[in-house]
Amino acid sequence: MQLLSPQEYSLFDAFCQKCSANFMQSPRWGQVKENWYQDILVLRDTEGNLCAGIQLLYRKSPLGYMLYSPRGPVFSRRDPVLIRQLLADIQTYARQKKVLFCRIDPDFPAEDSFLQKLLLEAGFRLNAPNPCLGNTQPHFVYRLNIAGKSCQEIFSSFRSKTRYNIRLAERKGVYIQKDRPEDLPRFYTLLQETGQRDGFPIRPLSYYRRLLEKMGPHARLYLAYFGAEPLAGAISICYGGRTWYLYGASTARHRQVMPNYLMQYAMICDAIEAGCHIYDFRGISGQIENPNHPLYGLYRFKRGFNGYICELTGEYEQVLRPVAYFFLQMAMAIRKRIKKFQFSHPHCRLTS
Incomplete structure (x- = not known):
């Protein structure tokens, strides 16, 4: 397992751009996410060149660390041995950090099962997508080939x-x-x-x-x-x-x-x-046949540019500390309801 030093982040940035990776794997994006810490885990080939890697973001909760990699991993070749090693290194890293869970949502099309099979084989589970846009990131995106x-x-x-x-x-x-x-x-x-x-x-x-x-x-x-x-x-x-x-x-x-x-x-x-080569309008609902869906208007606007719908492989999660994870999920659900209520009723917001 090799972690890059911050002085080496430019190497991973160049690798990501060469692989046409999602911008959320850029070290720059990791610095955007305030209150999150970043680490970059990489693999090298026999000549010492980067051949795979992943940006890992982690933050502290009252019950322990949460680990998340938006739109990772990044790799230069479709080699199952390479990806298995990277996933094993991620799990080693997660255990060393004593994280509650590890979450990954690759920028990979759903019809291509290459990465999905390897994630499931490694013990990750596929989270059911939210019926609106997805989970942490959109499950369906609208893209234009330019x-x-x-x-x-x-x-x-x-x-x-x-x-x-x-x-x-x-x-x-x-x-x-x-x-x-x-x-x-x-x-x-x-x-x-x-x-x-x-x-x-x-x-x-x-x-x-x-x-x-x-x-x-x-x-x-x-x-x-x-x-x-x-x-x-x-x-x-x-x-x-x-x-x-x-x-x-x-x-x-x-x-x-x-x-x-x-x-x-x-x-x-x-x-x-x-x-x-791609202009990405980002998220749309997967329920495009339903004109009464609250996000149908968003889809109709993007559809006018005559692109195509891309369903991504989804969000995968591995829970390492189940009891703490259960209580964290309950706390986050309550917090989400409170925030939604406060946003809908600004006169009811609590002051401290």
Whole structure:
């Protein structure tokens, strides 16, 4: 088992980008996650080059450590012996840390059983996906293949209504501003309105500032303006030949000028210019046949860009301390209900 020193994290970062790994395996992302500690566990070939690895994030709970690897592992070749060794090293690391559980959700398609078989063989169990988006990360994502395409070619591939809405936004005078520090508080105001409107809690402003700072050149901030008024905003991540639409926000005002469509088109064109082969809209519900599902509108918007649905292999977990894990799950469920209630009833929030 080999753990990299922080001075060696750039080696793993380069390896991740070479393997077109998910940005959540970037050491930079580990630094975004405040109150989490990071370790990077790697394997090398006979020449000393990295051939597999995984970023492990861990944090303390009242009952012990929790261990999580978002969208890991990363490997340069599909070698079962290599992956078995990596999983065995993860388990050794988890026992040494005395963690309650180890959770992994690979960025790997569900139809490819290679990694799933090895995880189950190693004693991990597959968690049932949440009916809305998934578990810790989305189970279904919507992606657009942009490899070798020009902006005009991609535009021509969009559904007719999406093309119409992009042109409408341009005719109405909507314009996009990018990467301006003064736009972050404006984005956050839009995000607060979106969270209140759609019923989901949001992180503090300091989190998004930290994200942009730590992800550096990989992160971009977009705002769509109508006159002097910001109507929509987004944060994207470009990493390892892929771009992700990570966070989005909008106001209910002036929706008729379609700012989100033009903003997405600008983000897709920037991904093309950066040489990416995939633009990832991230999560959608798996229940796309049900127009009454609360997330159907999100799917309908993303579908207009004429990409494809990708079901990922899912979230795997291995419990090492079952009794403590049981009580932790109970405590987290209660905490989640309290947070949801406080978000829905802000006048009832407790003060300390």
